[in-house]
Amino acid sequence: GMILKKVHRIIRFEQSPCNKPYIDLNTELRALATGDAEKDFYKLMNNSVFGKTIENIRKRVDIRLVNILKLMSKPNFDRRVVFKENLAALHMTRTKLTFDKPVYLGACILDISTLLMNKFHYGFIREMFCDNAQLLFTDPLSIL
Numbered sequence: 001g002m003i004l005k006k007v008h009r010i011i012r013f014e015q016s017p018c019n020k021p022y023i024d025l026n027t028e029l030r031a032l033a034t035g036d037a038e039k040d041f042y043k044l045m046n047n048s049v050f051g052k053t054i055e056n057i058r059k060r061v062d063i064r065l066v067n068i069l070k071l072m073s074k075p076n077f078d079r080r081v082v083f084k085e086n087l088a089a090l091h092m093t094r095t096k097l098t099f100d101k102p103v104y105l106g107a108c109i110l111d112i113s114t115l116l117m118n119k120f121h122y123g124f125i126r127e128m129f130c131d132n133a134q135l136l137f138t139d140p141l142s143i144l
Contacts, residue, residue, distance in 0.1 A: 013104065019049055053106030057099065062092040117143050 023046050030042035061078060064071065071077060071090050078091040117138050126133050135143065 011104070013108075015108070018105075022049065050106065050109060053102050053109065055101050057094075057097055057101060060094055060097075062094060064090050064092065066090055114138075 026042045026046045030039050033039045033042060066088060071092065072080065074092065076093045076095050078093050080091065081089045083089070121133070121135055121143060137143070
């Protein structure tokens with residue numbers, strides 16, 4: 001098993017269902033939807049809320065279509081895609097970042113989801129079927 005050698009940080013928070021009304025509404029509308037596109041829409045609306053909580057803004061880039069290559073000398077130049085001799089798309093890393101995403105919320109959602117998946121596997125599957133049952137794959141919404 002795992003041996004905990006050092007605790008680097010402890011974070012304390014008070015949990016509240018801040019997104020529950022919105023998530024419940026989309027879940028209800030998805031259940032009432034008749035077409036696949038409509039069902040997918042409401043599913044994606046819920047998924048996008050979670051996605052924004054774990055978005056890594058450090059990976060954002062500015063892409064500029066330019067006909068001169070003087071921007072390549074800037075320190076935030078990452079790479080280029082040349083379309084023609086005098087036209088290229090320059091990928092520039094951001095020089096300023098605004099950390100405005102609730103990343104702790106996303107981390108909590110992932111932690112709670114992992115806890116529930118493990119409780120289901122070890123508390124139900126392995127007890128009900130056999131101790132040899134092994135996890136092959138998990139993500140926040142499914143388990144194999």
